[in-house]
Amino acid sequence: xxxxxxxxxxxxxxxxxxxxxxxxxxxxxxxxxxxxxxxxxxxxxxxxxxxxxxxxxxxxxxxxxxxxxxxxxxxxxxxxxxxxxxxxxxxxxxxxxxxxxxxxxxxxxxxxxxxxxxxxxxxxxxxxxxxxxxxxxxxxxxxxxxxxxxxxxxxxxxxxxxxxxxxxxxxxxxxxxxxxxxxxxxxxxxxxxxxxxxxxxxxxxxxxxxxxxxxxxxxxxxxxxxxxxxxxxxxxxxxxxxxxxxxxxxxxxxxxxxxxxxxxxxxxxxxxxxxxxxxxxxxxxxxxxxxxxxxxxxxxxxxxxxxx
Ligand SMILES: Nc1ncnc2c1ncn2[C@@H]1O[C@H](COP(=O)(O)OP(=O)(O)OP(=O)(O)O)[C@@H](O)[C@H]1O
Numbered sequence: 001x002x003x004x005x006x007x008x009x010x011x012x013x014x015x016x017x018x019x020x021x022x023x024x025x026x027x028x029x030x031x032x033x034x035x036x037x038x039x040x041x042x043x044x045x046x047x048x049x050x051x052x053x054x055x056x057x058x059x060x061x062x063x064x065x066x067x068x069x070x071x072x073x074x075x076x077x078x079x080x081x082x083x084x085x086x087x088x089x090x091x092x093x094x095x096x097x098x099x100x101x102x103x104x105x106x107x108x109x110x111x112x113x114x115x116x117x118x119x120x121x122x123x124x125x126x127x128x129x130x131x132x133x134x135x136x137x138x139x140x141x142x143x144x145x146x147x148x149x150x151x152x153x154x155x156x157x158x159x160x161x162x163x164x165x166x167x168x169x170x171x172x173x174x175x176x177x178x179x180x181x182x183x184x185x186x187x188x189x190x191x192x193x194x195x196x197x198x199x200x201x202x203x204x205x206x207x208x209x210x211x212x213x214x215x216x217x218x219x220x221x222x223x224x225x226x227x228x229x230x231x232x233x234x235x236x237x238x239x240x241x242x243x244x245x246x247x248x249x250x251x252x253x254x255x256x257x258x259x260x261x262x263x264x265x266x267x268x269x270x271x272x273x274x275x276x277x278x279x280x281x282x283x284x285x286x287x288x289x290x291x292x293x294x295x296x297x298x299x300x301x302x303x304x305x306x307x308x
Pocket of ligand 1: 011015016034035037038040041043081190
């Protein structure tokens with residue numbers, strides 16, 4: 001649904017976006033992560049056909065951004081990081097105004113507006129003035145606006161920025177809902193964990209260059225330096241610790257209150273021998289799981305030194 005090839009934007013001799021290659025297939029939710037000034041907005045604006053690249057190519061829904069701007073605009077919903085709302089307009093009027101711009105006519109217009117309001121949970125504000133909405137509500141209204149024409153591809157530039165924790169959670173919930181509707185979504189943020197449980201793909205952009213790009217699970221593997229397992233054998237953890245500490249490929253065993261923390265330095269090690277070993281030695285297994293690497297740690301590892 002989105003494909004870029006060496007997409008580049010220069011301002012003078014400064015590369016705002018440098019040879020960007022990314023692919024989003026139908027239904028992908030791609031978390032586009034990078035610090036301020038990394039090139040996220042510039043990329044989104046090029047994909048939305050609002051900014052001409054210096055060179056490179058990009059297609060959206062099969063149309064080139066150079067020759068298919070009209071078709072692309074019909075098929076995407078682009079929510080910029082900052083957008084104005086008109087004074088003296090009620091929420092429902094605001095949506096009807098944009099629905100009219102999308103040439104949605106007649107009784108269908110009102111119904112679609114009511115439907116998207118419901119989707120973003122703003123029905124109770126339908127007659128409020130847009131200027132009276134909180135920032136979180138305004139963001140949700142912005143999302144409602146880009147959903148009016150039922151686009152298949154959404155480009156969402158920092159939809160959760162500047163929101164309090166509750167409003168962020170609401171936006172996340174909304175993105176999950178859009179994902180389950182099968183939309184293809186490119187969503188940017190400068191905070192990786194914010195997008196953790198929503199995306200199946202992530203890209204990390206730094207100073208215009210895509211440093212990391214791929215499936216969330218693969219990216220996580222890339223940054224894994226060792227394996228940490230949590231194991232419990234019930235009331236025999238001390239004995240189990242002694243046995244495990246003797247194994248060659250286990251680097252360290254720590255006894256915690258109700259479980260063991262077992263570290264294996266080589267992340268390629270097949271650790272399935274551990275449950276077998278414990279069971280063969282008469283232990284019961286109450287808990288056996290790998291500690292997940294947090295996205296925050298991954299982000300720090302992947303961008304080490306790049307932002308300084
Ligand atoms: N019109 C312009 N003229 C010159 N430089 C620009 C212009 N627009 C953007 N830039 C520069 O390009 C770089 C990328 O900007 P961009 O807005 O894409 O970053 P971003 O990742 O979206 O950042 P943020 O998280 O702050 O929105 C920045 O260094 C910015 O200063």
